[in-house]
Amino acid sequence: MKPLSFPLLAAAHAFLGLVAAQSLPAFPSAQLDISSVFNNQAASEDGSSGDFDGLGGTFVASLLPPGTWEYQGIKYAFPATWGKGEDNVIANGQTVKLPNETYVTELHIVYSGDGPDSDFSANFTINYKDDSTTILPLTGLEWFQFPEMNWGTIPTRYHHVNYSSAINWNVSSLYQLSIGIPSQSPLENITFPETADATDRVHIFALSYTPAVVPTTAKPTGPELAVKSVEFSTRWEQVGSSRAQTVAVALANLLPAKYATAGNASTNATVNEAYTVEVSGGGVTTVAPGVFYRLVPTDQVNLDVLVTGGDNGQTATVTVKNAAGAVVGTSAGWPVTPLRTSWTPEVDALTTHETPTWWRKAKYGIFIHWGLYSVPAYGHNSYAEWYDWALHNPNSSQSPTWVHHKEVYGENVVYDDFIANFTAGLWSPTEWLQLIEDAGAKYFVQVTKHHDGYALFDTGNTSHRSSVYLGPKRDFVKELFDAAKAGFPELHRGTYFSLPEWFNPFYAPYGFESWPGGLAHNAYNWSEIEPYTGLINVTDFITDLQFPQMLSLAQNYDTEIMWCDIGGPNMTLEFAAAYYNHAWENGYQVTMNDRCGNVPDYSTPEYTVFGSLQTTSWETNEGMDPDSYGINNQTTPDEYKNGTTIVQTLVDVVSKNGNYLLDVGPTAEGVIIPAMADNLRDAGRWLSYSGACVYNTSYWPQAQQSPDGSVRFLTTPTTFCIVAFDKPSGTLTVDAGGAVLPVLQGDEVRLLGPSGNGTALRWSVGEGGVMSVEVDAGEVDEVEYAWAFEVRYAVANGTSSEAVASGVAVDVGAEAGYPAEVGHVAQQVLSAGQSI
Numbered sequence: 148m149k150p151l152s153f154p155l156l157a158a159a160h161a162f163l164g165l166v167a168a169q170s171l172p173a174f175p176s177a178q179l180d181i182s183s184v185f186n187n188q189a190a191s192e193d194g195s196s197g198d199f200d201g202l203g204g205t206f207v208a209s210l211l212p213p214g215t216w217e218y219q220g221i222k223y224a225f226p227a228t229w230g231k232g233e234d235n236v237i238a239n240g241q242t243v244k245l246p247n248e249t250y251v252t253e254l255h256i257v258y259s260g261d262g263p264d265s266d267f268s269a270n271f272t273i274n275y276k277d278d279s280t281t282i283l284p285l286t287g288l289e290w291f292q293f294p295e296m297n298w299g300t301i302p303t304r305y306h307h308v309n310y311s312s313a314i315n316w317n318v319s320s321l322y323q324l325s326i327g328i329p330s331q332s333p334l335e336n337i338t339f340p341e342t343a344d345a346t347d348r349v350h351i352f353a354l355s356y357t358p359a360v361v362p363t364t365a366k367p368t369g370p371e372l373a374v375k376s377v378e379f380s381t382r383w384e385q386v387g388s389s390r391a392q393t394v395a396v397a398l399a400n401l402l403p404a405k406y407a408t409a410g411n412a413s414t415n416a417t418v419n420e421a422y423t424v425e426v427s428g429g430g431v432t433t434v435a436p437g438v439f440y441r442l443v444p445t446d447q448v449n450l451d452v453l454v455t456g457g458d459n460g461q462t463a464t465v466t467v468k469n470a471a472g473a474v475v476g477t478s479a480g481w482p483v484t485p486l487r488t489s490w491t492p493e494v495d496a497l498t499t500h501e502t503p504t505w506w507r508k509a510k511y512g513i514f515i516h517w518g519l520y521s522v523p524a525y526g527h528n529s530y531a532e533w534y535d536w537a538l539h540n541p542n543s544s545q546s547p548t549w550v551h552h553k554e555v556y557g558e559n560v561v562y563d564d565f566i567a568n569f570t571a572g573l574w575s576p577t578e579w580l581q582l583i584e585d586a587g588a589k590y591f592v593q594v595t596k597h598h599d600g601y602a603l604f605d606t607g608n609t610s611h612r613s614s615v616y617l618g619p620k621r622d623f624v625k626e627l628f629d630a631a632k633a634g635f636p637e638l639h640r641g642t643y644f645s646l647p648e649w650f651n652p653f654y655a656p657y658g659f660e661s662w663p664g665g666l667a668h669n670a671y672n673w674s675e676i677e678p679y680t681g682l683i684n685v686t687d688f689i690t691d692l693q694f695p696q697m698l699s700l701a702q703n704y705d706t707e708i709m710w711c712d713i714g715g716p717n718m719t720l721e722f723a724a725a726y727y728n729h730a731w732e733n734g735y736q737v738t739m740n741d742r743c744g745n746v747p748d749y750s751t752p753e754y755t756v757f758g759s760l761q762t763t764s765w766e767t768n769e770g771m772d773p774d775s776y777g778i779n780n781q782t783t784p785d786e787y788k789n790g791t792t793i794v795q796t797l798v799d800v801v802s803k804n805g806n807y808l809l810d811v812g813p814t815a816e817g818v819i820i821p822a823m824a825d826n827l828r829d830a831g832r833w834l835s836y837s838g839a840c841v842y843n844t845s846y847w848p849q850a851q852q853s854p855d856g857s858v859r860f861l862t863t864p865t866t867f868c869i870v871a872f873d874k875p876s877g878t879l880t881v882d883a884g885g886a887v888l889p890v891l892q893g894d895e896v897r898l899l900g901p902s903g904n905g906t907a908l909r910w911s912v913g914e915g916g917v918m919s920v921e922v923d924a925g926e927v928d929e930v931e932y933a934w935a936f937e938v939r940y941a942v943a944n945g946t947s948s949e950a951v952a953s954g955v956a957v958d959v960g961a962e963a964g965y966p967a968e969v970g971h972v973a974q975q976v977l978s979a980g981q982s983i
């Protein structure tokens with residue numbers, strides 16, 4: 148494939164354009180003054196004033212940004228000085244009014260929860276001039292959480308506690324959230340959620356909104372495009388011989404919803420042809436433009452533009468062109484940050500690192516908890532991989548594990564006696580990998596060392612507490628990774644690694660909470676100390692064991708995902724720099740979760756799904772087992788997650804911009820039991836024909852699900868997906884809660900099914916923008932678990948005959964790393980132009 152020449156193409160056709168080029172307006176954000184309802188002081192410099200959580204805890208004033216703060220194109224009003232008085236609202240049914248006659252397409256909230264758990268739910272009520280209302284359900288995050296880092300939109304390294312300068316060292320955050328709202332009528336006022344639980348309150352620090360652009364003419368003469376944000380990322384794609392930087396561009400059509408004539412393509416309000424987006428200036432050259440095909444009033448689109456070059460400190464311009472190659476508009480002044488090619492152990496640099504594009508597209512991974520705990524395979528409705536801890540805590544009949552161990556193995560068997568029975572006698576790495584592939588997962592994360600300190604990889608001279616030196620004397624991580632590289636190269640390979648070890652004597656100086664370090668006492672004879680088989684004397688746990696083991700996973704095993712657990716004392720800045728440099732030098736892209744103690748790429752809710760959109764990267768992780776990651780023999784086959792649960796959880800997570808990491812616990816022999824394997828394959832079968840509505844998709848900014856929760860929405864550049872969780876019969880009703888569905892006359896709606904693409908179904912959009920699809924009972928019957936209806940955009944034909952004639956610019960999507968289908972449609976659009 149020749150290098151792309153889109154700029155040439157555009158130049159050749161600029162004269163064909165019918166649209167007068169203009170400067171695109173700055174994306175508007177207005178700050179609503181909510182200080183009249185302030186009722187709380189969250190920030191304090193020394194902890195002596197203020198009380199955020201009702202327990203005397205406060206954010207550190209100097210760690211919060213004062214005055215006007217801008218994030219992803221939106222400006223917020225914060226106090227000019229934090230810590231000098233009330234600075235937020237504890238939401239409790241207050242109402243704030245908007246200025247007269249304001250059509251609003253999006254709300255932007257800076258909030259934080261003060262509860263002790265992982266998240267909270269709250270409903271905002273939006274009241275319109277026409278007396279209609281919208282309930283906006285929000286699942287928000289708490290200011291800090293252990294062991295996840297809750298590295299929010301505004302992370303602070305610690306907070307004060309107890310009305311004093313005493314410190315809680317957990318990262319403590321404010322969060323930003325943008326929510327699309329209906330704009331059929333001007334917005335009158337917003338009512339904040341009621342506080343139901345006095346120990347779990349929602350604090351609102353700032354509220355901004357995007358006013359729609361109301362045309363001055365009776366009918367719009369075109370969409371009102373605006374560039375919302377332009378972010379030069381740390382992601383890259385190979386384009387020809389160069390590594391092109393990914394620039395994330397967000398664009399909006401700011402017309403209010405009332406100009407979207409339901410389902411009608413003949414209006415001027417909507418983009419309905421191939422629009423390309425390029426970035427130039429400041430030394431930047433676009434090598435693959437972003438392409439979008441549809442943008443209805445109020446909607447937004449997130450695109451990746453691939454560029455080379457770029458000079459630090461310069462600014463770049465975004466140029467949007469129509470299908471004829473004519474410039475529709477430009478937007479200037481975006482700061483350039485060239486692609487980072489080397490890393491140093493500095494927080495400011497490392498926090499810019501992001502999840503790679505492959506991770507964002509993959510959506511679904513399999514987690515594997517396998518270790519000594521797989522031998523006893525026991526937990527009393529609790530994590531079986533915590534066997535060693537539960538055996539000792541408490542060391543009495545209060546602990547079901549203590550009782551179970553005594554009954555099954557007797558008082559003389561210690562945890563390390565399981566080493567001999569961790570045989571992997573029936574293990575076939577290829578069988579595991581085949582199952583992962585059949586399941587439809589795109590990556591896996593193998594536990595390489597859990598809190599018990601027993602590793603499944605070569606720990607070299609740091610420790611011999613490893614399967615390489617003990618028991619089977621095999622390097623399971625290497626065997627699995629080698630088998631994957633050889634037979635399943637498309638699967639991305641990740642590693643779980645526990646930073647602390649419960650009972651390692653060298654961890655004692657660093658110990659905390661349930662990771663105290665120090666040798667275990669015998670659970671039945673406390674005066675006896677248990678062995679810690681394989682221990683090698685080291686001077687310092689962090690520098691001589693933890694850090695070199697992590698480096699080994701990066702440099703000797705080429706792990707693509709460093710999935711740490713527990714955090715705590717760490718050398719993660721040094722690790723991350725070395726890890727990212729190794730990946731860059733070897734031509735691949737890697738990522739690190741939020742439990743490595745520093746600089747996370749993504750957050751990891753455990754046995755929890757965020758109920759609302761989070762625009763930063765996140766991944767739900769949980770077991771097939773209702774209560775465990777490691778295999779638990781107490782669990783009956785019917786209790787494991789079934790096809791319905793797996794598919795619907797995955798789609799739900801993906802609709803809110805998350806990934807799903809679903810865990811299996813193999814037996815000590817290395818077998819993934821049928822109760823888990825069969826259900827994974829069931830879900831995989833669904834993905835084999837519905838995957839177009841899961842992999843490579845993006846969330847829909849306007850709504851992620853219907854108000855009743857029965858359908859989820861997802862987008863690709865050329866399609867809009869409606870995934871129904873209840874088996875439809877007769878007519879499927881698609882209610883987006885007042886948001887404008889991006890469907891137009893001529894679009895085809897089909898059910899994705901096992902015998903290929905379904906027939907084009909009859910559909911219509913009625914009052915209130917609610918869509919009806921007449922489903923085919925026969926096709927519906929062929930599908931299980933969830934019903935993915937794909938709306939394929941009928942894209943207006945463009946003009947590019949010369950480009951097609953000279954053979955350039957076709958298949959741009961595939962070349963640039965876009966889903967192949969994008970390239971396919973780009974090609975169609977270009978070919979079709981020949982008739983002009």
Ligand SMILES: *[C@@H]1O[C@H](CO)[C@@H](O)[C@H](O)[C@H]1NC(C)=O
Pocket residue numbers: 247
């Ligand atoms: C709002 O509009 C009403 C009538 O539409 C008018 O009476 C009122 O003065 C306006 N208020 C402001 C602040 O513009």
Ligand SMILES: *[C@@H]1O[C@H](CO)[C@@H](O)[C@H](O)[C@H]1NC(C)=O
Pocket residue numbers: 268269270282284
């Ligand atoms: C939010 O509103 C929905 C109904 O729209 C209700 O089912 C839910 O319980 C409410 N949640 C809270 C936290 O009030």
Ligand SMILES: *[C@@H]1O[C@H](CO)[C@@H](O)[C@H](O)[C@H]1NC(C)=O
Pocket residue numbers: 242244274275276277278335336
């Ligand atoms: C909020 O707006 C609604 C709809 O216009 C109106 O009925 C209600 O009285 C307003 N509430 C307040 C507190 O202003």
Ligand SMILES: *[C@@H]1O[C@H](CO)[C@@H](O)[C@H](O)[C@H]1NC(C)=O
Pocket residue numbers: 309311
């Ligand atoms: C809180 O501070 C007070 C006085 O400074 C002290 O007596 C008390 O022990 C502290 N409480 C906690 C839980 O640290």
Ligand SMILES: *[C@@H]1O[C@H](CO)[C@@H](O)[C@H](O)[C@H]1NC(C)=O
Pocket residue numbers: 366367368369413414415
């Ligand atoms: C679209 O705008 C053009 C003028 O730019 C006008 O002639 C045409 O009637 C408009 N179409 C509709 C459906 O409003």
Ligand SMILES: *[C@@H]1O[C@H](CO)[C@@H](O)[C@H](O)[C@H]1NC(C)=O
Pocket residue numbers: 522523524780
């Ligand atoms: C767990 O159950 C399997 C059968 O499902 C059995 O073969 C195995 O011995 C059991 N293991 C333990 C530790 O009970």
Ligand SMILES: *[C@@H]1O[C@H](CO)[C@@H](O)[C@H](O)[C@H]1NC(C)=O
Pocket residue numbers: 522556560564565568
């Ligand atoms: C190890 O396996 C043997 C043979 O199955 C069994 O008798 C013994 O109880 C097991 N011991 C441990 C500690 O798992």
Ligand SMILES: *[C@@H]1O[C@H](CO)[C@@H](O)[C@H](O)[C@H]1NC(C)=O
Pocket residue numbers: 684
């Ligand atoms: C480890 O250190 C301890 C105490 O310093 C010492 O008694 C022991 O012999 C050392 N073990 C090895 C294998 O060097």
Ligand SMILES: *[C@@H]1O[C@H](CO)[C@@H](O)[C@H](O)[C@H]1NC(C)=O
Pocket residue numbers: 316714715716717718719720743744745
């Ligand atoms: C990780 O280590 C850094 C020092 O390098 C420290 O500041 C940070 O608090 C540690 N993280 C945790 C969660 O303890």
Ligand SMILES: *[C@@H]1O[C@H](CO)[C@@H](O)[C@H](O)[C@H]1NC(C)=O
Pocket residue numbers: 788789790791792
């Ligand atoms: C799948 O599991 C869910 C949740 O446990 C349950 O409600 C549903 O009935 C199960 N479906 C089948 C077909 O067993």
Ligand SMILES: *[C@@H]1O[C@H](CO)[C@@H](O)[C@H](O)[C@H]1NC(C)=O
Pocket residue numbers: 902903904
């Ligand atoms: C379904 O449609 C897509 C896009 O038109 C096409 O690439 C694919 O081959 C079709 N699949 C089947 C099984 O017909």
Ligand SMILES: *[C@@H]1O[C@H](CO)[C@@H](O)[C@H](O)[C@H]1NC(C)=O
Pocket residue numbers: 941942943944975976979
């Ligand atoms: C372009 O128009 C032709 C003729 O109407 C049609 O066959 C083709 O599918 C259209 N192409 C696209 C991408 O819509």
